[in-house]
Amino acid sequence: MRILLINVPHPAIGSRIPDDHLPPLGLLAIGGPLIDDGHEVRLIDGEFGPMPKQDIVAQTIAFRPDAVLFGHSGSTSGHPVIAEIASAIAATLPQTLIVYGGVFPTYHWREILAGEPYITAIVRGEGEETARRLMRALEFGHGLAGVDGIAYRDANGPRATRPAAVIRDLDAYRIGWELIDHGRYSYWGGLRAAVVQFSRGCPHLCNYCGQRGFWTRWRHRDPVRFAKELARLHREHGVKVINFADENPTVSKKAWKAFLEALIAENVDLILVGSTRADDIVRDADILHLYKKAGWQRFLLGMESTDEKTLELIRKGATTTTDREAIRLMRQHGILSMATWVVGFEEETDRDHWRGLRQLLSYDPDQVQLLYVTPHRWTPYFRLAAQRRVIQTDRRRWDYKHQVLATRHMPPWRVLLWFKFTEMVLQCRPKAIWRVLFQRDAGLRHAMRWYTQMGRRVWPHEILGFLLDRLTVNGPTVAEFWGAPQDGEEESMSSSRPERPVGTRQAA
Numbered sequence: 001m002r003i004l005l006i007n008v009p010h011p012a013i014g015s016r017i018p019d020d021h022l023p024p025l026g027l028l029a030i031g032g033p034l035i036d037d038g039h040e041v042r043l044i045d046g047e048f049g050p051m052p053k054q055d056i057v058a059q060t061i062a063f064r065p066d067a068v069l070f071g072h073s074g075s076t077s078g079h080p081v082i083a084e085i086a087s088a089i090a091a092t093l094p095q096t097l098i099v100y101g102g103v104f105p106t107y108h109w110r111e112i113l114a115g116e117p118y119i120t121a122i123v124r125g126e127g128e129e130t131a132r133r134l135m136r137a138l139e140f141g142h143g144l145a146g147v148d149g150i151a152y153r154d155a156n157g158p159r160a161t162r163p164a165a166v167i168r169d170l171d172a173y174r175i176g177w178e179l180i181d182h183g184r185y186s187y188w189g190g191l192r193a194a195v196v197q198f199s200r201g202c203p204h205l206c207n208y209c210g211q212r213g214f215w216t217r218w219r220h221r222d223p224v225r226f227a228k229e230l231a232r233l234h235r236e237h238g239v240k241v242i243n244f245a246d247e248n249p250t251v252s253k254k255a256w257k258a259f260l261e262a263l264i265a266e267n268v269d270l271i272l273v274g275s276t277r278a279d280d281i282v283r284d285a286d287i288l289h290l291y292k293k294a295g296w297q298r299f300l301l302g303m304e305s306t307d308e309k310t311l312e313l314i315r316k317g318a319t320t321t322t323d324r325e326a327i328r329l330m331r332q333h334g335i336l337s338m339a340t341w342v343v344g345f346e347e348e349t350d351r352d353h354w355r356g357l358r359q360l361l362s363y364d365p366d367q368v369q370l371l372y373v374t375p376h377r378w379t380p381y382f383r384l385a386a387q388r389r390v391i392q393t394d395r396r397r398w399d400y401k402h403q404v405l406a407t408r409h410m411p412p413w414r415v416l417l418w419f420k421f422t423e424m425v426l427q428c429r430p431k432a433i434w435r436v437l438f439q440r441d442a443g444l445r446h447a448m449r450w451y452t453q454m455g456r457r458v459w460p461h462e463i464l465g466f467l468l469d470r471l472t473v474n475g476p477t478v479a480e481f482w483g484a485p486q487d488g489e490e491e492s493m494s495s496s497r498p499e500r501p502v503g504t505r506q507a508a
């Protein structure tokens with residue numbers, strides 16, 4: 001089959017503000033196995049430019065695909081863009097099959113299939129094996145009812161097949177790196193970059209997390225093979241920065257240490273950045289020198305709130321003591337810390353913001369990233385927020401960087417003021433400025449300067465965006481806006497059945 005993968009341009013600041021773009025790992029992850037099955041696969045990456053809709057449609061027509069596959073990592077807020085481009089392609093090429101995958105459609109398949117007739121099928125959960133089976137069924141005209149892990153329309157309307165089994169051996173599927181020109185992709189201020197995954201999922205139970213249930217179970221790749229793949233990306237494609245897409249790569253100290261040692265043995269000069277949990281950093285105090293030696297330059301630590309009551313509400317399972325200690329240890333080992341902090345909880349008052357700011361200051365992180373509470377329907381937290389009022393009805397804005405919910409004790413402009421004030425105090429205090437200007441390690445200095453520069457560009461964009469956005473007064477409740485809670489379906493795959501890859505196309 002001729003298969004076209006499309007990465008649509010995302011309107012969020014994460015895509016539009018930086019000059020850098022990262023490869024769309026989700027699409028490459030399904031592209032590799034589809035190429036190995038004998039399909040002719042091509043990728044259009046609309047992030048560059050960004051590409052106007054008509055150019056994407058024109059390039060699609062030129063390729064004459066049998067199937068167009070969509071998916072986007074900025075999942076919820078990316079959906080309206082995918083819907084717009086998919087419907088334009090369907091209007092021009094009505095015979096083309098349209099397949100959609102990723103986190104948001106995995107859960108919102110009922111509404112999408114009911115309201116968007118141009119979508120042929122949705123892949124639910126991880127896509128490597130399911131996409132192979134689905135494309136084979138579509139190619140040979142087999143019924144879709146026998147393909148696990150999808151949703152489609154039958155005579156009775158939208159229906160889902162039984163959940164796919166989680167992939168136990170992540171090394172059994174390769175990333176379709178040949179679909180991209182590595183020279184186009186960069187991060188960290190113009191350095192050639194790739195996104196990778198050592199592991200999938202997370203064993204923790206934070207009740208707002210939209211990712212843990214999607215991957216259903218924590219698994220990791222073979223540490224040595226994974227290190228070799230990173231080294232190959234460096235040697236053969238000149239990749240310098242490796243961005244880890246993992247929710248939580250450090251869950252198993254044994255596997256993580258084996259990876260760090262294997263990468264050190266490869267002796268490649270890489271910059272590694274990603275996210276992890278503060279308690280894992282504290283647990284690994286004795287091997288943090290290996291982190292540094294392997295190339296770790298920054299970890300994003302999800303602190304979400306510094307208020308113990310809120311941490312309990314969101315079941316973060318963290319304490320303010322470990323958060324602070326993790327930052328101290330990282331600094332001691334020359335690794336930057338970025339603390340994410342969430343605002344917009346319903347009962348927040350000025351006093352809470354003030355206390356949070358002071359605690360954040362006492363943590364002394366190198367960088368902060370503030371986000372707004374944004375409930376996903378498939379998480380337990382959604383139930384707690386279901387009756388809150390929505391003030392932002394444009395779904396493209398549900399990207400954590402826009403206020404979407406009303407809070408009880410203050411108007412949106414005051415929440416924005418606290419949001420910006422907290423960022424400003426953290427990033428403009430003398431210590432932070434000193435680190436930006438005089439950080440001794442040149443690599444860390446570059447990283448601090450690049451982030452500061454990003455911040456300077458994001459600020460006017462966010463403030464102007466707030467002034468221009470039309471916020472709804474007396475909007476719908478969260479449940480009215482998105483539908484009833486769906487936390488019963490949080491785990492998108494089955495972890496009890498073993499996954500057996502189907503044979504290759506040639507063998508079939």
Ligand code: B12
Nearest residue numbers: 012014023026069071073074076101102123126127245399
């Ligand atoms: C790397 C990353 C980025 C990179 C994007 C790089 C890129 N080109 O994709 C950058 C830094 C630019 C970024 C920006 C943003 N991001 Co981001 N990002 C991530 C991160 C860390 C990893 C994504 C990833 O590669 N995952 C690994 C791949 C393999 O998984 P996947 O994409 O889900 O694909 C699998 C399946 O879903 C499925 N699949 C996916 N697509 C398709 C398509 C088909 C046809 C099929 C069959 C299957 C399929 O198969 C794949 C293999 O199993 C995640 C957090 C996380 N841990 O996942 C957040 C995350 C995806 N980002 C998020 C957000 C909100 C954003 C922004 C909106 C932030 C902002 N306000 O600017 C923007 C959006 C712009 C964008 N380009 O996505 C949220 C999305 C939340 C949601 N559910 O809506 C996440 C989950 C973070 C979070 N904490 O919640 N992001």
Ligand code: SF4
Nearest residue numbers: 202204206209212247
């Ligand atoms: S630690 Fe992070 S990835 Fe794990 S459940 Fe909590 S928010 Fe999700």
